[in-house]
Amino acid sequence: MGCPRDWPEPVVRVQSLSETGEPIIPERYIKPPSDRPSLNNSPPSDINIPLVDMSGLTDSDHTVREATMNQISIACREWGFFQVVNHGLKPELVDGVREIWREFFHEPMDVKQKYANLPITYEGYGSRLGLQKGAILDWSDYYFLHYLPSSLKDHRKWPDKPSSLREVVEEYSKEIVRLGNVLLEVFSINLGLRHDYLQKTFGGEDVGACLRVNFYPKCPQPDLTLGLSSHSDPGGMTFLLPDENVSGLQVRRNEQWVTVKPVRHGIIVNIGDQIQVISNAIYKSVEHRVIVNPNRERVSLAYFYNPKSDLLIHPAPELITPEAPSLYPSMTFDEYRLFIRTRGPQGKSQVESLKSPR
Template identity: 75%
Template sequence: MEEYSKEIQRLGKVFLKVFSINLGLNEDCLQNAFGGKDIGACLRANFYPKCPQPDLTLGLSSHSDPGGMTFLLPDKRVSGLQIRKNDQWVSVKPVLPNAIIVNIGDQLQVLSNSIYKSVEHRVVVHQDEERVSLAYFYNPRNEMLIQPLSELVTSKTPALYPPMTFDDYRRFIRTKGPQGKLQVDSLKSTR
């Protein structure tokens, strides 16, 4: 697990570098906004038991991840992740065995001033198969003030989100529970 964690953190830095360059920013801009070398990260193992009536339950209801990015290593035997695309739920099936699925989280949406969008997703259960997945959350440090990056804010593209620490944002969303993308979207200013 320690080796896996190191490799995912290395991969997270590469993604943030690519995202920064794509936004026209210095390559370490997003990594610095996350806290530099000291990011917040955690690994969670998810177990979804089989369910005789899968249409009556969800493994995890609709939400977007509050952090920066989620690296998901899904079960090889059966998929369960679905993303919302054009108001439809679409099952995500890895193209290769052991492929990692990367979801953009709310903090990247805020930092990019909504250029990048967090992914609304849910997890469904399977009638005949149980499932295990590993989700690695690559997040800003708790005390980092997250707000649209100043380089992306202009008179034509004003800041869409108020400054808030990552810890404050997590407390904010915990009071309401999973609600699709309602929580991050509710922070948008209506200028």
């Protein structure tokens, strides 16, 4: 199954639509009623995803370290999402990388169009996910780039304006990969595996790491559309730097949508489909989506930390028992990603469709 070289229809920049000031959104962004945001199906506003202080992992007190590991374990098993603070990234880097991307999206259109992307790699400036002709689209633009493996990283495909963007993104990327390595070890230990099991399964130092920066323009009819349709992330795990000033991420929990409230300088971590497969569904990737705002734009950075693309991924043999047989066939991340890219966001249906018949 190959990937078409071009989009099925002319690409429209959502930011340009927003800037016209039209009070009505085009029909192709209007979601079916069952998929629209609804305040009637929201849990109490004081519910939020778990918060983990990562300084506890290096505390001299063994009890504090154990408690922090346990917090992460519970978050992975019960939520699939958590926020981390004291993660080692400097506050000025966290603020700076978000704001430099906001500046990019406010560059003139000819600056951005130089980096217009194609479905063959998705790398560059984009406005749609998936290749179905006539699909209902999301109210967002984005920028996608590769960091690891280094063979895929090409600074010429990273924006050259603002002038310090490449340097800031390089520093941020290095820190996110460090954080990913730490959490893979924590997950391995919590699952009862060797401490380096997940890192080795992901390819050792040859992991994949790529960034999608999401730009959600103001939307005159936010009750009719979504910034990003419901989906689970196809990769290993995701590090999301949210817009601290405008909430938008919603996580599905017990058939309700919980709106995540970002904490200052926090980073949101979520389990992807590949870790669901390796853990044999002890850890589950969770559906999430993004709502849009009538008065304010949003910028968020989703960093995907993935297995090396050509390694076979399957449930860890140590987690397979007669009571818990293997749920998934072996598949490379490349094969899985191609399966996803042709279809676009589709809730949890992709990973669920892989389950072996019982």
